[in-house]
Amino acid sequence: MKKIIKLRVNGEDYEILVEPYWTLLKVLRDVLGFTGPKEGCGIGECGACTVYIDDKPVKSCLVLGVEVNGANITTIEGLSQNKKISGIQKAFIDEGAVQCGFCTPGMVMAINALYTNVSDPGEDDIKEALKGHLCRCTGYETIVKAAKRAKEYYKR
Amino acid sequence: MEYKFIGKEFxxxxxxxxxxxxxxxxxxxxxxxxxxGIFLRASIAHGEILDIETEDAKNVEGVKAIVLGRDFPHNYGHLIKDRPIFAFDKVRYYGEAIGGVIAKTEEAARVAADKVKVSYKPLPIITHPKESLNNKEVIIREVSPTPDMVYRPVKGTNIFHYDVVKRGDVEKGFEEADIIVESEFNIAPIxxxxxxxxxAIALWDEDGSLTVWSSTQAPFTVRYFLSDIFELPLNKVRVIAYYVGGGFGGKSDVGIEPMVALLAKSVPGHPVKVILSREEVFHGSFLRGNFWGRVKTGVKKDGKIVSEKVEFAMGGGGSGEFGGTVVDGAFKSAVGPYEIENVHAVGYGVYTNLPPTGAFRGYGHPETHWMIERQRDIIARKLGIDPVVLRKKNILKPGSINIIGQKIEEHNGNLEKCLDLVVEELDWPNNIGHIDKKNKKAYGKGFALLQKSPVMPTNAASSAILKLNDDGTVNLTxxxxxxxxxxxTALTQIAAEALGISPEKIKLVPYRDTDLYPYEWQTVASRGVWSVGNAIIMAADEVKHKMRKVAKEIFSVDEEDIVVEDGLVFPQGEKEKAITYKDLAIGYTLPEGSGIGGPIVGAGYFIPEGLVYPDPETGQGNSAAEWTFGAQGVEIEVDLITGKVKILKAVTAIDAGTIINxxxxxxxxxxxxxxxxxxxxxxxxxxxxxxxxxxDSLTDYKISTIRDVPSEYKVFFVETEEETGPFGARSLAEHGMVAMAPALANALYNALGVEFFKLPITFEDIALAIDEKKIV
Amino acid sequence: MLIPFEYIKFDSIKDASVFLKEHGDDAHILAGGTDVIVKIRARKLKPKYLVDIKGIEGLKGIEKDRDKIVIGALTTANEVAKNTHIKEYFPVLKDGAWTLGDYEIRNRATIGGNICNGSPSADTVIPLLVYDAKVIIASDEGERVEALDKFFKGPGKVNLGPGEILKNIILNIPDYPVKGKFFRVSRVEGMDLASLNMAILVANPDSISDRKVRISIGAVAPVPLRVYELEEFLSGKEFTKEIFDKAKEILLNNLNPREGSLRATPYYKKRMAVHYLSWLFEEI
Known part of the structure; x- marks a missing residue:
């Protein structure tokens, strides 16, 4: 039976009708049109679907829409506000850390979350934050570099 | 050469x-x-389909149609015609699609698909290529050769294609050799x-035209196959593709598009969408097939290789259409980048009860290099000479003749320099391996060489269109x-260089659409920059030519006296009179008000000229368009407790000609x-x-995570300009794959003194070897 | 994609319990969801009702109650790993919890879910076992206490009766010195399930006669394994080479990893278990 839920996504309020078996990822993508988060595996292994629930990063393929009624959700689309991209997005461009782009939104969300928890993350913190994010293109070299480089932007 | 935008940061x-x-x-x-749509998938790996019961499935609310392979018993293919859209007579691998369910929601389709009951008559299965090669009892697929068939199936066997190389006389070569080294190798499917x-999404209009949206690497090839299968003119098939979230060859062969199109045919006017689950990607797309091979090498004491015999078989899965050409690729590198007088190589593609083999980054080359570059180190050890010395005695250089009889030219690249760069970076031959018993670690270094050419039809073509906008900016399709x-990005830079305007002024229109964009064979074989780049240069020449034609009227001089340069058009020696691309973009207005010229569009094409089919008996002939050479190496640390290998450094030196970006x-x-x-x-x-x-999930098929990759990467570009490439560029994107595995195994030998002959070499394999050798 | 089910959320154990009892196998508890949703997606679990217990008061958080620590079943793995009491008194549990999934999974995964999933290699269970954890199980009929060690019945099977819900985990704060360690090996160094995990705890490590050892191992038996025979043998012993040889033998006799595991071969698991055991003899 469909249920009405309220979500605040990237600062906008939505009231929508969802099936109980729709994951948060599906609700965001198919109902609300936030297609930034991607489904790569559907079981929490790849990290491409990472979003924030009340500022905590989670894998949205493992959460039901109905479970988070009333929550505040942030997707990759919400990281760039007022035409300004976030520090980590800038750093990804600087370091050439984007290739096919499918894992990118999840990577960016995870690193951005790291910077809200740790002001000066080291290489190990970065790798810990990304240990459940798979990338098949880059060999992760530029992603680690971008995560380090982002420091410059978050300090300001 | 000095360029404005090529080789620069962009x-x-x-x-x-x-x-x-x-x-x-x-x-x-x-x-x-x-x-x-959801596909119905076989629950056994080999068997005849007896009965399919769909009644319960049809009654699920929301179900619109159920389509079965038997409704469309058709094998398609360009080279062998052995790909069913859906299996109809028998299933040849676990998870093979036998039909599909269409419903209003994906959940309804899933629920219904689970209610379809299929009965089979099971048949024995074969999964290993060597077993399939030698087997005459279990025939996975019967194919009778036809005159127009490009592949060479062997009747009464599972062989669907084979290639042969014959140069000189291998037996005579073995007699002349001082030592003979024989090894056997295996690689797991991946x-x-x-x-x-x-x-993919497919939509049939009421007028019988078909539109398919796909995650493909090859929209025009998808269009070709759809038109062939459904007997439609090409202008009634439209394929639209967005960004591809990683291809690596696995989205270049035609896979689910005909399946989705067949489903959608039963519901005209409704687009039908199918996204494979991750599990389905494992058994419902393509694999790099498993591989078995044997190498016998005859060598002189001084390290000169005089004779080499190579035999290999690649598991092709249940259909060979897209796997046979991988064998074609592999055979051109059957002895690696070496000049050997006497060679006999045979490569087979054989049916197996696994998902079909298709393109995979490297296209057969990582497989043959696994054997050859291991074999080179083993030979060097047997002779007691440095593997660098052994390789240098035999590698391809300008003037050498390669395995298919091509003479290597200067512009093909400098393999020796690549080798030098890698061994220098590894500080070879110092400290190539040792065991640190106290800290329970072992250290090793290893390297290997590589070569690859784009594996493609002889007529694989590209095209490009440059369109000037009113303000002098350019759209490129x-x-x-x-x-x-x-x-x-690379093509934007090439267009900028060719037109003499900054890349910021060029928009390469994202996404692709076969109705709107110019033809391209496929995005594979690392040939994009090389092939499409050449087409763009030709298109830019046309743009410039058209501007000259108008400018000669404006300036009243001969066409050849018009200079087009850096966004300006002017008569030779009179730059102060220059007009801009903007002035000419949509036609020029003369002072009296009348217009001349018109909107400027340039089109260009490229086809590799002079390629021929290899001779069927000897494999000789100019069948490879250009070669990229390189060398790779690793420095490793082995944990003697866990068996885990940490890659301390991974190095590649590659001669990819001019580097665009x-x-x-x-x-x-x-x-x-x-x-x-x-x-x-x-x-x-x-x-x-x-x-x-x-x-069949990312829980249990593990790829390297951020904590598993090398601690350091080193990349050296040797830039010998390619004669046939745009601004001297050549292929690059696959090559870093080709020789890493043998480099790793060679390093493992130097660390532990253990020879590994199969891939992968897991930490469990290494731990077992450590125990067996009592290293700790 | 998940096949259809109904979702129902309760705010009391009583109501949830009654519902669960009434619907039997048709109903399944939803806590963090990081295992349940994976199973539903694979159609290994096909519940008619998914019963969300996250609205129930008193199932979240970690409290110190004199000589005890009480962990609510809905406490997330990150909350466990970051909790000051856990870090201070139960560092082996902290380490185990921190290796579960990744940061994002741990923001959802709960300690109760990790226990009730019944995996033989659950990363919070292996440490909890060496701390002699007890669980409080509640239903509309009341509560019962059980040793965690007795809670596991087989792969994916735990000792929860109809309508029963895991409520709390109880840990007694040791009033004697302890030294312990959590060990884990997996196929990749990033996120991965444990191929083998193991916890060793030594009470009174500096006094040979008062020494007591507890050892638990994951992924070597149908349930998370406490190796009592080995614990008894090692208690009160000096950790010499001879004792190690004998201990190794007892350890190996107690391990029964299944063939054909995709995580590691029995050979490798045994090899690593022996290596981890050697920690006792090298570090204590």
């Missing part, structure tokens, strides 16, 4: 949209009145694991796909090294004795 044109979530991928597309699963490799080129090489090491260290499709893929 950030990816697709980066921002991919970082903000705006970039579009297939799964993001939702169309009005869309239905969802999956591409692009993070984006495959998907091409048919090649952006699959993460950065082609849109250094940052992105490095990204390709580094990414390929990481992928190759992931494959070499851990990747294998695990098959149960019933033929089922046991690790």
């Amino acid at each position: 950030k990816r044109v697709d980066a921002l949209s991919k970082l903000t979530g705006r970039a579009r991928f297939l799964a993001d597309i939702i169309l009005p009145h869309m239905y969802y 999956n591409h694991v692009q993070i984006e699963p495959h998907g 091409v048919g090649t796909q952006e699959i993460g490799q950065g082609i849109d 250094p940052e992105n080129a490095r990204g390709q090489v580094v990414g390929a090294m990481a992928m190759a090491l992931s494959i070499a260290q851990r990747e294998a499709i695990v098959i149960s004795k019933e033929g089922k893929i046991r690790n």
